[in-house]
Amino acid sequence: VKQRRPSAQQLGAFQKLITQTFGLLYDDDKLSTLEEVLMRRCQRQRSSLEDYLRRLPGEPAELRVLAQELTVGETYFFRHGEQMGAYLEEAVPRRNAVRGDRPLQVLSAGCSTGEEPYSLAILARLAGLAETETSFLGLDLNAASLQKARSGRYSLWSLRETPRELKERWFLQQGSDFVLDPSIVSSVEFRECNLLSAAPDLWQSDRFDIIFCRNMLMYFGQSQARQVVQRLVRSLAHGGYLFLGHAETLRGLSDELELFNSHHCFYYRKPPRGTRPGHSWSARTPGESSPEPLPLHCSETLDEDWMETIRAASERILRMSHAPELPSPGEAPGLHEILELQESERYGEALAALRTLPPEVKAQPETVLLEAVLLVHLSQYHLTEQLCRQLLEGAHCAAGAHYLLGLCQEGHGQQQAAVAEHRAAVRLDPSFAMPRLHLGLLARKAKDLPTARRELEQAMLLLQGESPSRLRLYGGGFGREALLDLCRSELQALPLPGAGRRRR
Numbered sequence: 001v002k003q004r005r006p007s008a009q010q011l012g013a014f015q016k017l018i019t020q021t022f023g024l025l026y027d028d029d030k031l032s033t034l035e036e037v038l039m040r041r042c043q044r045q046r047s048s049l050e051d052y053l054r055r056l057p058g059e060p061a062e063l064r065v066l067a068q069e070l071t072v073g074e075t076y077f078f079r080h081g082e083q084m085g086a087y088l089e090e091a092v093p094r095r096n097a098v099r100g101d102r103p104l105q106v107l108s109a110g111c112s113t114g115e116e117p118y119s120l121a122i123l124a125r126l127a128g129l130a131e132t133e134t135s136f137l138g139l140d141l142n143a144a145s146l147q148k149a150r151s152g153r154y155s156l157w158s159l160r161e162t163p164r165e166l167k168e169r170w171f172l173q174q175g176s177d178f179v180l181d182p183s184i185v186s187s188v189e190f191r192e193c194n195l196l197s198a199a200p201d202l203w204q205s206d207r208f209d210i211i212f213c214r215n216m217l218m219y220f221g222q223s224q225a226r227q228v229v230q231r232l233v234r235s236l237a238h239g240g241y242l243f244l245g246h247a248e249t250l251r252g253l254s255d256e257l258e259l260f261n262s263h264h265c266f267y268y269r270k271p272p273r274g275t276r277p278g279h280s281w282s283a284r285t286p287g288e289s290s291p292e293p294l295p296l297h298c299s300e301t302l303d304e305d306w307m308e309t310i311r312a313a314s315e316r317i318l319r320m321s322h323a324p325e326l327p328s329p330g331e332a333p334g335l336h337e338i339l340e341l342q343e344s345e346r347y348g349e350a351l352a353a354l355r356t357l358p359p360e361v362k363a364q365p366e367t368v369l370l371e372a373v374l375l376v377h378l379s380q381y382h383l384t385e386q387l388c389r390q391l392l393e394g395a396h397c398a399a400g401a402h403y404l405l406g407l408c409q410e411g412h413g414q415q416q417a418a419v420a421e422h423r424a425a426v427r428l429d430p431s432f433a434m435p436r437l438h439l440g441l442l443a444r445k446a447k448d449l450p451t452a453r454r455e456l457e458q459a460m461l462l463l464q465g466e467s468p469s470r471l472r473l474y475g476g477g478f479g480r481e482a483l484l485d486l487c488r489s490e491l492q493a494l495p496l497p498g499a500g501r502r503r504r
């Protein structure tokens with residue numbers, strides 16, 4: 001029997017229940033995903049919509065299924081290498097120095113399939129800590145992800161950012177799998193846990209030395225994010241460190257921690273007992289010795305307009321989610337080679353290879369996106385536009401699609417329309433560096449110098465944390481350093497802001 005579609009009221013009730021139970025916020029433009037899951041689960045359970053929705057809050061087994069359906073588990077080893085550097089060179093040594101004879105306690109909240117806590121465990125070993133001197137805990141809502149985490153078995157895709165020496169030292173290749181060293185697997189405990197649920201044994205105050213909670217809060221509603229952050233802050237030791245995802249911030253969620261900046265990344269520290277939070281900006285570069293980060297107030301070092309831009313961007317991202325935009329080579333044979341051709345700017349060959357893929361692979365949104373990227377580089381703007389509209393209609397890869405539409409408009413010489421598309425991309429994903437870079441370049445052309453400066457500065461900041469896969473896809477053959485150099489030279493070419501520039 002064909003499942004009836006839910007009414008707006010039923011869908012609204014489901015949406016609310018999901019946000020209240022798991023924290024996950026589905027904006028109105030993502031309701032089609034929720035609707036599809038709701039209809040499928042009703043059909044599976046042979047329940048009417050009314051019955052399903054009435055019973056759902058009291059059905060933990062069904063809620064667990066929904067958690068597995070609705071969470072985004074994108075992760076990989078040594079994700080955001082700059083933060084890994086700050087963890088290794090700043091957080092671990094400082095907390096190790098004060099831990100006494102208890103183990104260093106590290107939490108990965110929202111650990112997905114385990115790559116994050118395992119990376120932290122490997123790095124702690126590199127810092128000279130023995131297994132008995134550390135305790136790693138990974139928490140996640142998704143039971144299937146945790147099961148995979150416990151197996152310690154990964155595909156090459158999970159190791160895409162893992163340096164070769166670490167891969168060789170800590171993984172054993174078995175067929176196409178990479179099996180993690182058993183001493184690392186046994187050093188991490190995994191626990192199924194909804195971070196919104198009370199678990200008094202877990203959230204004791206001052207328990208953890210270091211907490212990673214990355215790329216989870218950005219999927220949350222504001223009040224649920226605040227609730228989780230309060231819990232994390234309470235259980236973080238004084239002097240302990242909190243790392244959020246590179247596009248996430250505590251603004252509007254907590255002012256109890258101080259912000260640090262070193263190793264080209266941001267992170268937080270709970271002030272040592274008896275001190276109050278200030279914003280601390282360490283001017284240290286990686287590899288230097290590790291002095292106490294300088295306690296400077298941020299307004300002394302940063303332009304406040306710039307801070308405001310980051311704040312606004314960060315708040316927006318808390319209300320949004322974005323899907324990983326690159327296909328896994330393991331899942332789509334042949335794509336790896338196409339990406340390599342694309343990276344070496346052999347767009348025609350890449351397009352020809354892409355067109356030989358099986359139809360079901362070609363129809364995947366990620367492949368459509370890749371085709372659109374290739375076409376835009378071949379100046380085939382009308383075809384690119386068709387594919388982007390197709391993606392947008394299906395609500396897939398929307399930020400990327402708008403960015404590519406922006407490039408098409410630039411190609412047509414339509415500067416204003418290009419700005420509108422790039423802005424749409426930024427609205428959908430404030431952590432996306434490339435549209436910011438183009439907004440900066442377009443503003444410079446239009447002689448709007450304050451906007452040019454702001455966008456280029458923001459692009460520089462975001463480029464430092466931009467994911468390698470997204471850089472490969474959208475960087476137009478330029479690597480991170482080349483794009484950063486471009487921003488730098490564009491910024492240097494701008495006239496300095498006038499002495500009478502307004503400061504808030």
Ligand SMILES: C[S@@+](CC[C@H](N)C(=O)[O-])C[C@H]1O[C@@H](n2cnc3c(N)ncnc32)[C@H](O)[C@@H]1O
Pocket residue numbers: 021022023024071072073074075076079109110111112113116139140141142145193194195196213214215216245
């Ligand atoms: C995108 S992954 C992030 C993985 C890893 N932290 C990283 O940055 O690579 C987000 C994870 O948060 C988990 N999650 C979402 N809501 C949660 C909740 N209420 N409680 C616990 N985990 C949750 C999801 O299951 C998913 O595995």
